[in-house]
Amino acid sequence: MNKKYNAVKITDSVYWVGAIDWQIRDFHGYSTDKGTTYNAYLIMADKITLVDTVKKPFIEELISRISSVVDPKKIDYIISNHSEMDHSGSLVEMTELIGPEKVYVSKMGKKNLESHFHGSMEGKLNEVKDGEEISLGNKTVAFMESRMLHWPDSMISYLKEEKLVFSQDAFGMHLASTERFADELDDALLETEAAKYYANILLLYSPVVAKFLEKLSKANLDIEIVAPDHGPIWRGKENIRRIVSLYGTWAAQEPGNKALVVYDTMWKSTEKMARAISEGLSDGGAEVRVISLGANHRSDVATQVLDAGALVVGSPTMNNQIFPTLADTLVYLKGLKPKNLIGAAFGSYGWSGESVKDLSRMLEEMGVELVDEGISALFIPDDEALGRCYDLGKSIAEKLSKNIK
Numbered sequence: 001m002n003k004k005y006n007a008v009k010i011t012d013s014v015y016w017v018g019a020i021d022w023q024i025r026d027f028h029g030y031s032t033d034k035g036t037t038y039n040a041y042l043i044m045a046d047k048i049t050l051v052d053t054v055k056k057p058f059i060e061e062l063i064s065r066i067s068s069v070v071d072p073k074k075i076d077y078i079i080s081n082h083s084e085m086d087h088s089g090s091l092v093e094m095t096e097l098i099g100p101e102k103v104y105v106s107k108m109g110k111k112n113l114e115s116h117f118h119g120s121m122e123g124k125l126n127e128v129k130d131g132e133e134i135s136l137g138n139k140t141v142a143f144m145e146s147r148m149l150h151w152p153d154s155m156i157s158y159l160k161e162e163k164l165v166f167s168q169d170a171f172g173m174h175l176a177s178t179e180r181f182a183d184e185l186d187d188a189l190l191e192t193e194a195a196k197y198y199a200n201i202l203l204l205y206s207p208v209v210a211k212f213l214e215k216l217s218k219a220n221l222d223i224e225i226v227a228p229d230h231g232p233i234w235r236g237k238e239n240i241r242r243i244v245s246l247y248g249t250w251a252a253q254e255p256g257n258k259a260l261v262v263y264d265t266m267w268k269s270t271e272k273m274a275r276a277i278s279e280g281l282s283d284g285g286a287e288v289r290v291i292s293l294g295a296n297h298r299s300d301v302a303t304q305v306l307d308a309g310a311l312v313v314g315s316p317t318m319n320n321q322i323f324p325t326l327a328d329t330l331v332y333l334k335g336l337k338p339k340n341l342i343g344a345a346f347g348s349y350g351w352s353g354e355s356v357k358d359l360s361r362m363l364e365e366m367g368v369e370l371v372d373e374g375i376s377a378l379f380i381p382d383d384e385a386l387g388r389c390y391d392l393g394k395s396i397a398e399k400l401s402k403n404i405k
């Protein structure tokens with residue numbers, strides 16, 4: 001190996017041995033414009049334990065960082081908290097290299113990893129139950145299932161003596177950095193990236209997130225460090241309280257006084273309508289974000305939806321349909337199951353004019369409460385049409401203000 005990567009000490013016995021992916025820009029449809037990290041951790045207990053692995057192309061980085069602390073062959077146990085390939089992609093190779101006594105996984109983790117690797121992990125996985133503890137000799141790890149945060153197999157591991165939770169995807173973010181701790185980074189950046197991560201990865205599981213937070217709170221664990229599988233590590237009770245509280249807010253999905261106007265345009269007619277609606281919304285007292293899909297990614301729309309209360313979408317009619325960018329974004333949003341939104345559709349057309357009807361149907365299928373039949377404008381919207389757009393914005397802002405607490 002040519003490159004040398006070092007581990008980073010997190011506590012007396014725990015080291016970060018993950019990988020930094022500076023270049024990734026797409027994570028299953030989510031635009032990761034700041035890259036990410038695949039965090040793995042080494043517990044230097046009597047029984048030396050590796051917590052999670054990394055995405056397969058980064059295995060050399062993982063091995064190098066482990067080797068800066070200990071010969072990987074001396075690792076006794078592996079814990080796989082989550083089966084998705086960004087954390088288990090190196091599991092088969094690492095199991096072969098290390099030859100561990102045990103590879104601990106949840107019940108669903110066993111099922112998923114065995115299916116995923118088509119037999120390569122058969123007979124090598126040791127199931128742990130929700131609430132079960134294992135001894136590492138001088139340390140203890142307790143497991144807690146965290147199903148659907150982010151997959152059915154997900155669990156968190158609590159290293160009691162270090163008051164440290166390995167939380168896998170939960171409380172993480174896609175942010176590449178050489179800083180390992182959240183308190184070394186800007187607060188606004190952390191909140192933005194944590195929100196983007198929640199909106200694009202966990203939003204649809206919000207009811208499960210709320211239950212998990214309740215379970216975590218009831219467990220009454222003494223937690224000083226939360227070490228996720230992506231992005232920086234949270235240390236200190238105040239920082240941990242902050243990210244847990246943000247998760248509580250996001251999981252509640254209460255509508256905010258924010259309206260999104262999301263559109264695409266062919267010859268700027270639908271854009272003119274979007275601008276008129278946004279003026280009405282703003283004059284009506286709503287916070288407004290106007291998002292052109294020609295200039296923005298679907299995952300940025302999802303992030304903005306997280307604390308919005310209204311979604312107004314616009315598309316010209318092209319070939320008797322909506323613009324493909326709208327279809328892409330609405331299908332993506334529908335999967336994320338945003339709640340408690342009101343909305344309406346708008347768009348220009350030349351002859352057939354299906355877009356408003358199609359958009360309205362798609363909004364309804366997403367569970368958005370339609371508060372208007374929508375506005376269509378022939379070719380270039382005139383003052384009368386733009387006036388109707390302005391009025392629509394204003395009336396949505398008024399309805400929105402009644403919906404928020």
Ligand code: FEO
Nearest residue numbers: 084086150169229
């Ligand atoms: Fe980071 Fe769901 O994997």
